[in-house]
Amino acid sequence: MFAEVIVDIPAAQVNRPFTYEVPENYQFSIDIGMRVEVPFGSRQLMGIVVKFLPKIDPALAGKIRPITRLLDYQSFLNEELIELSYDMTEELQTFHITVLSAMLPSMLKVKYETVFKLLDSAAYQSQLADWRLSSEIFETIPRESLEAKLSAGQIKQLLDAGIIEVEYRVLNQARKKYIETIQLAQPVDVLEEALAGLDGRSHKQRDLLSYLLEHAAELPLASKQVLEATAVSRSTLKTMAEKGWLELAQQEVYRDPLAEQTLHKTQARPLTEEQAAAYQAILPAIENHEPKTFLIEGVTGSGKTEIYLQLMERVRQLGQTAILLVPEIALTPQMVGRVTGRFEKGVAVLHSGLSVAEKYDEWRRIINGDASIVVGARSSIFAPLANIGLIIIDEEHETTYKQSDNPRYHALDVAKWRAKYHQAPLVLASATPSIESRARGEVGNYELLRLTQRVNQRPLPPIEIVDMTQVAVQETLNEFSPRLQAAIQERLAKQEQVVLMLNRRGYASSILCRECGHVMQCPRCDISLTYHKAEHQLKCHYCDYHQGVPSTCPNCQSHYLRTQGMGTQRIAETLQELFPEASVVRMDNDTTRRKGQHRKLLDTFGRGEADILLGTQMIAKGLDFEKVTLVGVINADTSLSIPDFRAGEKTFQLLTQVSGRAGRGEFPGEVIIQTYNPDHYVMQLVKDHNYEGFFYSEMQRRHLTNYPPYYYTSLITVKSKHQGKAMRRIYDIKTQLARPEWLANDQLHILGPSQGAIARINDHYYYQLLLKYKQKDAIHAGVQEVFAKIQEDAKQGVYISIDHNPLQFI
Numbered sequence: 064m065f066a067e068v069i070v071d072i073p074a075a076q077v078n079r080p081f082t083y084e085v086p087e088n089y090q091f092s093i094d095i096g097m098r099v100e101v102p103f104g105s106r107q108l109m110g111i112v113v114k115f116l117p118k119i120d121p122a123l124a125g126k127i128r129p130i131t132r133l134l135d136y137q138s139f140l141n142e143e144l145i146e147l148s149y150d151m152t153e154e155l156q157t158f159h160i161t162v163l164s165a166m167l168p169s170m171l172k173v174k175y176e177t178v179f180k181l182l183d184s185a186a187y188q189s190q191l192a193d194w195r196l197s198s199e200i201f202e203t204i205p206r207e208s209l210e211a212k213l214s215a216g217q218i219k220q221l222l223d224a225g226i227i228e229v230e231y232r233v234l235n236q237a238r239k240k241y242i243e244t245i246q247l248a249q250p251v252d253v254l255e256e257a258l259a260g261l262d263g264r265s266h267k268q269r270d271l272l273s274y275l276l277e278h279a280a281e282l283p284l285a286s287k288q289v290l291e292a293t294a295v296s297r298s299t300l301k302t303m304a305e306k307g308w309l310e311l312a313q314q315e316v317y318r319d320p321l322a323e324q325t326l327h328k329t330q331a332r333p334l335t336e337e338q339a340a341a342y343q344a345i346l347p348a349i350e351n352h353e354p355k356t357f358l359i360e361g362v363t364g365s366g367k368t369e370i371y372l373q374l375m376e377r378v379r380q381l382g383q384t385a386i387l388l389v390p391e392i393a394l395t396p397q398m399v400g401r402v403t404g405r406f407e408k409g410v411a412v413l414h415s416g417l418s419v420a421e422k423y424d425e426w427r428r429i430i431n432g433d434a435s436i437v438v439g440a441r442s443s444i445f446a447p448l449a450n451i452g453l454i455i456i457d458e459e460h461e462t463t464y465k466q467s468d469n470p471r472y473h474a475l476d477v478a479k480w481r482a483k484y485h486q487a488p489l490v491l492a493s494a495t496p497s498i499e500s501r502a503r504g505e506v507g508n509y510e511l512l513r514l515t516q517r518v519n520q521r522p523l524p525p526i527e528i529v530d531m532t533q534v535a536v537q538e539t540l541n542e543f544s545p546r547l548q549a550a551i552q553e554r555l556a557k558q559e560q561v562v563l564m565l566n567r568r569g570y571a572s573s574i575l576c577r578e579c580g581h582v583m584q585c586p587r588c589d590i591s592l593t594y595h596k597a598e599h600q601l602k603c604h605y606c607d608y609h610q611g612v613p614s615t616c617p618n619c620q621s622h623y624l625r626t627q628g629m630g631t632q633r634i635a636e637t638l639q640e641l642f643p644e645a646s647v648v649r650m651d652n653d654t655t656r657r658k659g660q661h662r663k664l665l666d667t668f669g670r671g672e673a674d675i676l677l678g679t680q681m682i683a684k685g686l687d688f689e690k691v692t693l694v695g696v697i698n699a700d701t702s703l704s705i706p707d708f709r710a711g712e713k714t715f716q717l718l719t720q721v722s723g724r725a726g727r728g729e730f731p732g733e734v735i736i737q738t739y740n741p742d743h744y745v746m747q748l749v750k751d752h753n754y755e756g757f758f759y760s761e762m763q764r765r766h767l768t769n770y771p772p773y774y775y776t777s778l779i780t781v782k783s784k785h786q787g788k789a790m791r792r793i794y795d796i797k798t799q800l801a802r803p804e805w806l807a808n809d810q811l812h813i814l815g816p817s818q819g820a821i822a823r824i825n826d827h828y829y830y831q832l833l834l835k836y837k838q839k840d841a842i843h844a845g846v847q848e849v850f851a852k853i854q855e856d857a858k859q860g861v862y863i864s865i866d867h868n869p870l871q872f873i
């Protein structure tokens with residue numbers, strides 16, 4: 064038997080499968096998708112099995128080398144995913160190994176050791192007796208030891224019978240979490256006697272010991288917990304351990320990703336008319352296995368989640384599985400809570416906040432068929448589920464669904480591919496769908512389902528646009544217009560809650576010299592440094608450069624330096640001055656850096672323990688708090704000036720999403736948006752909750768300027784430390800692509816070369832070409848020639864990246 068293997072070298076010359084022989088002893092244990100070690104030239108490399116060949120061309124016999132060894136006992140990639148990987152490699156113009164690696168759980172990308180765990184010792188003993196081998200009972204045994212004793216086939220047999228299982232242990236100790244635990248080191252009666260013998264001066268020891276004896280049945284207990292309960296110090300604990308009464312141990316804790324979240328069990332609710340119509344439209348596609356794509360355009364608070372839950376319920380009844388993608392799990396704790404609260408068992412949650420061990424556990428549950436619903440961010444679209452009956456993408460307009468580095472895939476494209484493979488419907492949903500998706504709904508490519516009402520006839524909140532140019536004339540001294548201040552005051556008086564957003568897209572606070580206007584810059588990048596108040600440092604957000612704040616201007620030596628722009632921290636201070644009685648929860652990158660912090664802050668606010676939630680755009684999505692009756696946007700404009708043809712779309716989406724947080728409960732809501740561009744079409748359409756109007760006017764602009772959805776776009780970026788080399792290469796590429804037959808009839812437009820929006824990052828110069836074209840195939844064939852030389856270029860210190868349908872322009 065032979066196998067085709069993709070080897071772990073991202074290079075154009077080896078971007079194809081190589082054939083190896085499968086040694087006899089691996090024939091029964093090897094599987095598609097497993098990682099293997101293979102000889103390659105004079106090296107040993109990791110590779111991934113993509114295909115089996117019963118025989119090969121006799122001419123090749125003798126040239127084929129055997130696989131050195133299997134790295135996995137279980138495959139994480141099924142045949143479907145392997146097939147998908149071929150198509151993605153071609154579509155994205157990247158390396159096959161890069162795509163396959165992106166599909167594997169991150170577990171396998173760190174150093175770990177493999178051990179076998181004994182599950183059924185009786186069966187193990189009798190099986191080994193059958194094989195005439197001696198058996199000793201083990202809890203876990205290192206892989207090498209068991210392999211020395213049993214053949215690969217025998218191990219596979221034990222695994223298949225559920226007698227042993229494979230476990231991966233991460234070698235990087237830093238990632239493991241341990242707690243210290245206490246156990247009794249002597250029998251209870253001995254210690255009871257010892258307790259009686261303690262004299263009056265040792266009352267601390269007595270407290271501790273009697274507590275432990277009382278709780279003997281629950282031991283081992285965490286030291287921390289015991290010390291807190293008994294108000295005893297560590298030194299007492301140590302003394303008693305030294306006496307040989309207690310035993311202290313380090314215990315590894317695998318945290319259940321949902322442990323800290325209390326489950327609120329929920330039942331399916333009767334659907335509203337609009338919800339029911341959407342549900343009924345999608346249901347036949349599930350039952351009849353039709354790979355149709357639906358787009359739910361549902362205003363904020365229209366109850367989209369309830370539709371997902373009921374559809375997934377139906378899929379489960381049919382014995383199938385479902386994937387629900389969310390933009391970023393850390394930002395959507397409420398959504399995860401709703402899904403787990405409805406289904407309890409069989410939900411796997413995948414996200415970057417999980418420890419490696421937790422992630423591995425979730426993957427294993429998926430592969431073993433213990434989870435039928437997967438909720439997760441972008442990469443969860445590769446969950447190795449079998450028999451998928453439904454895929455849902457919530458907040459489908461979010462740019463996090465596209466990976467910004469190689470492989471630059473969009474989860475939506477992968478979802479379409481998988482839905483088609485499984486003959487399952489795909490549901491996209493948003494209050495503000497991307498222009499491209501909505502356009503597909505327009506032409507019937509997707510079935511458009513609209514929810515125009517909030518549940519329970521709650522109205523959408525009225526939105527007021529405050530013209531800050533006028534406010535500035537009146538010399539308001541802070542960022543709050545009198546109108547917004549009054550509205551906040553009113554909510555505080557009524558004990559209702561307020562959400563305030565500081566739009567920091569395309570925005571940062573910097574240090575400015577008031578005398579000469581000099582702004583502090585990063586020496587390695589052409590961008591100003593951002594002031595971080597907490598550390599009193601200036602940091603570059605594009606490289607790791609940071610420095611202290613100078614006392615004088617490096618340009619004119621003036622002492623008059625001041626911070627320009629505002630951070631959430633400064634706004635929080637202003638709020639405290641204006642409303643001393645209000646309690647404020649601040650949510651930004653600084654306050655949510657620690658794991659779980661995001662959810663804690665939201666919980667505090669949700670319990671009504673704070674009056675105002677102040678945050679960056681991370682508070683715009685998905686929050687559902689009944690008592691919020693006012694949403695204020697402090698600065699709506701910054702995201703309008705991003706050098707991106709989607710700036711208007713992004714701003715419209717952000718403002719609409721954040722407005723949607725108001726008035727979701729019993730009490731009516733209100734939104735106040737402060738802007739310096741009150742007449743801008745985006746502001747006007749946001750004000751009227753007019754997504755449809757926005758869509759049509761944006762379509763006109765895209766049509767006039769030849770942008771998606773009328774044209775495809777691709778971005779080719781060249782970077783190098785040598786400005787000249789980067790420039791020369793980008794001009795060469797342009798010449799290469801500017802074929803007259805493509806340029807004719809508006810088939811292709813090439814913008815550039817231009818410098819990146821930030822011309823220099825980390826001492827690399829950036830040049831870009833933006834291609835806009837109608838015929839995908841022709842242009843991709845041309846770009847293939849650029850791709851084929853990526854390696855050669857890299858050797859010259861010129862790095863080229865190709866991004867089809869780019870969502871980010873640096």
Ligand SMILES: Nc1ncnc2c1ncn2[C@@H]1O[C@H](COP(=O)(O)OP(=O)(O)OP(=O)(O)O)[C@@H](O)[C@H]1O
Pocket residue numbers: 332333334335338361362363364365366367368369493494518684685686687723727
């Ligand atoms: N059929 C229903 N009957 C009663 N309440 C419902 C029903 N459907 C949803 N709800 C409630 O209405 C609120 C809004 O629903 P949900 O959060 O799903 O809206 P959404 O469309 O996802 O909004 P957004 O786009 O703003 O996130 C929630 O509190 C939800 O529990």
Ligand SMILES: [Zn+2]
Pocket residue numbers: 576577578579580581616617618619620621
């Ligand atoms: Zn100066």
Ligand SMILES: [Zn+2]
Pocket residue numbers: 585586587588603604605606607608824825
């Ligand atoms: Zn920098």
